[in-house]
Amino acid sequence: MNSMHDKGYTARIDFDERDDCFVGRLLGLRDRVSFHAASVADLRAAFEEAVEDYLETCASIGKTPEKPASGRLMLRVPPEVHSAALIAAQAAGQSLNQWATQVLRVAAARTDGPPQP
Template sequence: MSNVMTWKGYSARIEYDDEDGIFFGQIAGIRDGVGFHADSVAELRTAFHEAVDDYIETCARIGKEPDRSYSGKVMFRLSPDIHRKAAIAAELRGISLNQWAEEVLQAATE
C-alpha cells in the first residue's frame, strides 16, 4: 500500500489522524508549507489536487518560482562500517564514492 499521492508532478505523503478521524498530507519538495485534509480518501484526493492547483496559480500570480531549488550538495553521517563498505564498493567499480552514492541514490528514487 502506498501512502503517497501524485498530481501534476507534485507528491505528498498521506497520513491518518485517528484522534480527529481525518486523512492529511503536505506537498513535498516546495519552499512553502501547503497542507490539506479530508474525511475520506476520495475527498483527500480532491483536496490534494486543489492544493496543488492553488499553489501553482498563486505562485504564477505573484511571480514566484513554485519548486524548491536544490544545490546538489548533501552531507550526512554514516556508521564507520557502512562508510568503509561503500568506499570499497565504489573502489571495486572504479568510481569515486560520490559517483557511487549518486548511482545508488538514483536507483533508490526511481
C-alpha cells in the same frame, strides 16, 4: 509512508484519528502546503487542488514555484564515510556518483518515494 504524486510534487498522507480524516502535506518545499479529506477519493481531489492552488498562488504573486529537487545534491559527510563510499563505488566498478545514486534510489524506495522514471 503513504504518499501521493502529481505534477512532480509528492505529498505525505496520514490519518488523523482525532478529526477522523486523512491529512496530507507537500514534501520538499519550504512553503507549507497541506490539505485534508474524509475519503480517499476526496483526498486525491484535495491533493490535486492543493498543487494547483500552490502553482496559481505563485503565479499571482510573481514567485517561481519551488520544485522538490533539482537533481543536484551536495553532501557533507565525515572523511571516513566519504572514503568508505568511494571504496565501495570502486569495488562495484562505478563512479561515486553512480554508486550514490543507486544507494539513494534503493533507500528512497523503502520509504515509498516518488515513482522512478
